[in-house]
Amino acid sequence: MRRFAIGGRMFPVAFLAVYLALDWATFIHQAPAINITPWNPPAGLYMALLLLRPRGALAPILTFVALMAGDVVVRGMPAPLPVLVVANVLVLGAYAVGSLVLVRRFAVSPALDRLSDMVWLVVVVPVAAVAASAGFTIPYAVAGFLEWSAFPSVAVQYWVGDVIAILTVTPFLLLHRRGMPHDGPRRGRLEALAQAAAVVAALALTFNPLVPDPSKILYVLFPPIIWVAMRRGVAAATVAVLVTQVGVVLGLLAVSGHWRDLTYYQAVMVALAATGLLVGAVVSERWRLEARLSERQAELARVARLSLIGEMASSLAHELNQPLFTTIGYTRSSLQLLLRGGERDAVVDLMERAAREAERAAQVLSRIRGFLRQDGMPAAVNLAGAVADMLALARPDANRHGIAVVADLPQDLPRVWMDRVQLDQVLLNLLRNSVDALAARPGNGGAGGEIRLSARPVDGKVEVSVADNGPGVPEDKVGPLFDLFFTTKPSGMGLGLPICRSIVEAHGGRLWLAANTSGGACFSFTVPAVENV
Ligand code: ADP
Numbered sequence: 001m002r003r004f005a006i007g008g009r010m011f012p013v014a015f016l017a018v019y020l021a022l023d024w025a026t027f028i029h030q031a032p033a034i035n036i037t038p039w040n041p042p043a044g045l046y047m048a049l050l051l052l053r054p055r056g057a058l059a060p061i062l063t064f065v066a067l068m069a070g071d072v073v074v075r076g077m078p079a080p081l082p083v084l085v086v087a088n089v090l091v092l093g094a095y096a097v098g099s100l101v102l103v104r105r106f107a108v109s110p111a112l113d114r115l116s117d118m119v120w121l122v123v124v125v126p127v128a129a130v131a132a133s134a135g136f137t138i139p140y141a142v143a144g145f146l147e148w149s150a151f152p153s154v155a156v157q158y159w160v161g162d163v164i165a166i167l168t169v170t171p172f173l174l175l176h177r178r179g180m181p182h183d184g185p186r187r188g189r190l191e192a193l194a195q196a197a198a199v200v201a202a203l204a205l206t207f208n209p210l211v212p213d214p215s216k217i218l219y220v221l222f223p224p225i226i227w228v229a230m231r232r233g234v235a236a237a238t239v240a241v242l243v244t245q246v247g248v249v250l251g252l253l254a255v256s257g258h259w260r261d262l263t264y265y266q267a268v269m270v271a272l273a274a275t276g277l278l279v280g281a282v283v284s285e286r287w288r289l290e291a292r293l294s295e296r297q298a299e300l301a302r303v304a305r306l307s308l309i310g311e312m313a314s315s316l317a318h319e320l321n322q323p324l325f326t327t328i329g330y331t332r333s334s335l336q337l338l339l340r341g342g343e344r345d346a347v348v349d350l351m352e353r354a355a356r357e358a359e360r361a362a363q364v365l366s367r368i369r370g371f372l373r374q375d376g377m378p379a380a381v382n383l384a385g386a387v388a389d390m391l392a393l394a395r396p397d398a399n400r401h402g403i404a405v406v407a408d409l410p411q412d413l414p415r416v417w418m419d420r421v422q423l424d425q426v427l428l429n430l431l432r433n434s435v436d437a438l439a440a441r442p443g444n445g446g447a448g449g450e451i452r453l454s455a456r457p458v459d460g461k462v463e464v465s466v467a468d469n470g471p472g473v474p475e476d477k478v479g480p481l482f483d484l485f486f487t488t489k490p491s492g493m494g495l496g497l498p499i500c501r502s503i504v505e506a507h508g509g510r511l512w513l514a515a516n517t518s519g520g521a522c523f524s525f526t527v528p529a530v531e532n533v
């Protein structure tokens with residue numbers, strides 16, 4: 001099959017076959033004499049090809065060959081060959097320039113994966129179609145195959161036939177080239193069925209014998225398309241638009257008497273297609289931005305955790321020093337004892353002590369390693385364990401400032417449903433903020449400072465609080481406290497609280513400033529208790 005795909009050796013043959021089949025199936029011969037069909041899907045096919053720009057001059061050559069073959073095979077040579085050649089060269093020129101302008105000037109990607117791609121397509125195609133329409137009809141008129149008096153209406157018919165075909169077919173082909181793209185939240189099958197039913201119902205409502213003039217109620221075709229576009233984005237919108245367009249053509253064929261107004265119907269369809277495509281593109285763009293934003297947020301959270309670790313490392317160096325020096329002391333003593341031929345039991349005792357101290361150092365290190373691990377999934381977590389670990393991380397720094405850190409957890413606290421690493425991050429952040437607030441007190445600094453970490457079960461959740469007896473948050477700083485990059489510290493990043501809040505909220509909890517006076521601040525957060533998950 002790859003030989004027939006774009007870029008494959010058999011692609012030109014496949015393209016021409018599909019082109020002629022499509023031209024044949026959709027060619028509805030209309031007066032006046034020259035062969036202009038009121039809906040020209042093949043134009044959508046070659047516009048997609050011109051935008052995809054396969055190697056070299058393949059796209060324009062294939063397009064020209066297809067246009068000529070269509071005229072000769074499907075449309076029965078409406079004019080002598082030279083007229084056809086001139087007309088088709090002009091049509092090709094108009095769309096080749098149009099597609100070049102789209103790609104080169106407006107940087108439109110054939111993947112149509114930005115809102116601007118769709119906007120430029122909807123703007124440039126109608127302009128290029130004016131040139132194509134003039135390019136096609138003028139040679140016929142000059143050669144006498146078209147009355148000049150009929151020229152305006154024929155030119156308009158050509159224009160609208162091409163614009164609607166390109167707007168319905170080209171985005172559909174480009175977006176579904178590699179199967180149905182999934183760019184947004186998944187929607188249920190039932191909803192898809194309801195949407196399909198709505199499109200069909202709108203068409204049935206418009207084109208049925210009870211409606212004397214379908215053109216008066218064409219607006220009923222809009223809501224289903226907007227529904228699809230808003231819920232499923234641009235790729236699905238192209239499907240809805242295409243189905244509606246086919247439905248309108250079939251409806252007009254079925255309900256006799258309105259065929260002569262086709263240009264009017266097509267003009268409404270141009271508006272409908274443009275609306276559906278643009279709404280879909282806006283919705284898809286929003287999904288893309290949301291996805292990018294959450295990627296950035298995850299990245300920020302990682303950076304914040306790393307910077308926190310960097311700061312912690314210096315205090316931890318302190319904590320590591322002690323067991324390491326003690327280990328060295330014990331091993332030196334046992335060495336001397338051995339050299340002096342000392343007692344075996346005494347050596348063993350010294351070596352055991354050395355091993356215990358080394359293990360203590362290893363534990364400190366493994367806590368940092370656990371904290372650096374960044375992937376994770378919520379699980380049932382024992383809060384007391386996490387609190388003990390984080391207190392151990394925060395304590396050296398607190399001690400240095402003369403701050404006491406107390407944990408007050410009830411024995412029978414249920415476990416919480418949270419990602420362990422992220423729980424650590426929230427706890428450590430709140431502890432760090434309290435240490436910072438206490439240490440920055442003018443005068444006595446941290447001396448006499450106390451941080452109290454408590455927890456209690458409330459309504460199927462566990463509420464954790466970190467309270468300090470620092471200066472509290474000034475009244476005018478309470479408002480922006482949780483804003484990204486809000487900080488009052490000279491080297492602060494202002495990421496801690498917003499990231500903690502988003503972590504807690506992602507677990508179904510809440511984080512807030514629970515108490516705030518000049519005698520201290522208390523931050524609380526809730527997380528689901530395991531019994532209630
Ligand atoms: P950062 O710690 O980088 O400044 P945060 O988002 O963690 O970022 O904190 C934002 C601001 O909130 C801090 O700069 C500080 O002014 C204030 N704040 C946070 N916790 C406390 C607290 N316990 N006491 C007083 N102010 C606090």
